Structures are given as structure tokens and as C-alpha cells.
Amino acid sequence: MKVVLSCMDYRLTEEVMKEIGDNVLVIRNAGANVNAVKETLKKLNPEEVIFMPHTDCAAMKLVKRVLSGEKVDSEVEDKLVSQFKGKDAEDLDRVNAELGEKLLKEVLPNAKVITNLVDVGRIKWPERKAVYYILKSSSSYDEDMLGGYILQAPSRDDLSADVKIAESLGLKLQKSEL
Ligand SMILES: [Zn+2]
Numbered sequence: 783m784k785v786v787l788s789c790m791d792y793r794l795t796e797e798v799m800k801e802i803g804d805n806v807l808v809i810r811n812a813g814a815n816v817n818a819v820k821e822t823l824k825k826l827n828p829e830e831v832i833f834m835p836h837t838d839c840a841a842m843k844l845v846k847r848v849l850s851g852e853k854v855d856s857e858v859e860d861k862l863v864s865q866f867k868g869k870d871a872e873d874l875d876r877v878n879a880e881l882g883e884k885l886l887k888e889v890l891p892n893a894k895v896i897t898n899l900v901d902v903g904r905i906k907w908p909e910r911k912a913v914y915y916i917l918k919s920s921s922s923y924d925e926d927m928l929g930g931y932i933l934q935a936p937s938r939d940d941l942s943a944d945v946k947i948a949e950s951l952g953l954k955l956q957k958s959e960l
Pocket of ligand 1: 812
């Protein structure tokens with residue numbers, strides 16, 4: 783089985799779709815955050831992980847603000863922000879790709895890990911809709927979802943911090959499968 787791990791960001795949906803196929807599970811959260819789903823990844827034990835963080839990531843902007851003193855929910859601090867303490871706050875998208883890849887190799891020592899830091903300046907994306915979807919890992923997307931943010935995981939527990947982040951971005955829940 784292959785896992786695609788990417789960000790909820792609406793701009794990445796078509797990039798994720800290129801990786802979907804038979805025996806592929808998708809996990810999308812705020813920032814393609816490996817730390818938040820490491821126990822789930824261990825249980826899934828995939829042979830391959832396509833890890834797709836991206837540039838201009840809103841989750842990394844949130845991390846930067848918190849590192850500069852902004853207060854944030856303790857679960858968001860624990861699952862997302864804490865791993866960036868002491869890191870280069872000016873280059874968090876790259877740091878995120880490096881930290882995530884390192885952690886993936888630690889928690890899944892036998893898996894093939896392919897990291898693709900998506901440069902959003904180089905892709906086309908749909909018009910943004912200020913909504914989010916919560917989908918199962920095995921679900922595919924329909925036309926309506928393009929432009930919305932997509933949270934996706936095996937269980938709702940995997941996404942608890944990410945739902946808080948989505949709400950903090952002013953996104954409204956459109957549909958939940960979990
Ligand atoms: Zn992002």
C-alpha cells in the first residue's frame with residue numbers, strides 16, 4: 783500500500799489526484815504534518831510514502847507567528863509548532879520538508895519515501911473557496927471539492943488539531959465523512 787501525505791491546501795488537490803490509484807491512501811492535514819499522524823502511519827505500515835509539502839504554506843505561516851510569540855491552542859502547539867522550535871523561521875517550508883522526511887524514515891524504516899516539495903508558483907490552481915471537507919483516506923474527490931480545502935485521514939482523531947487550524951483560517955465545514 784502507498785500513502786500520499788500532503789497539505790489540506792486547496793491548491794494541491796490536483797497534484798494529489800495525480801498520485802491516487804489502486805491501493806493508495808491519502809492523508810491531508812495542515813502542513814503535510816508527519817508528526818500529527820506518526821502513530822497512524824506506523825499502524826498502516828505502507829511500503830511507499832509520497833510526501834508532498836508545499837511552498838507558501840499557511841500552516842508554516844502560523845508556525846512562524848507562534849514562534850514570534852502569538853498564542854495558539856495547546857494541541858496545535860504540541861502536534862505542529864513544537865517541532866520547529868530553534869529552526870530557521872525564514873525558511874519553514876524547506877525545514878518542514880526536511881523534518882517530515884526525516885521523521886517518516888524514522889517511523890517507517892522499511893518504506894520508500896519520496897519527498898516532493900511542491901512549488902505552488904509552478905502549478906495551476908482553481909479559485910479558492912473558503913470551505914473545508916473532512917474525507918476518509920480512501921475517498922476520491924468530486925468536482926465540487928475543487929477549490930475547497932481537504933482534510934483527509936483514516937480517522938477523525940488524526941485531524942483534531944487540523945480542524946482547529948482550518949477554523950482559525952476562517953474556513954467553514956462543507957461536508958464530513960468522519
Ligand atoms: Zn499548506
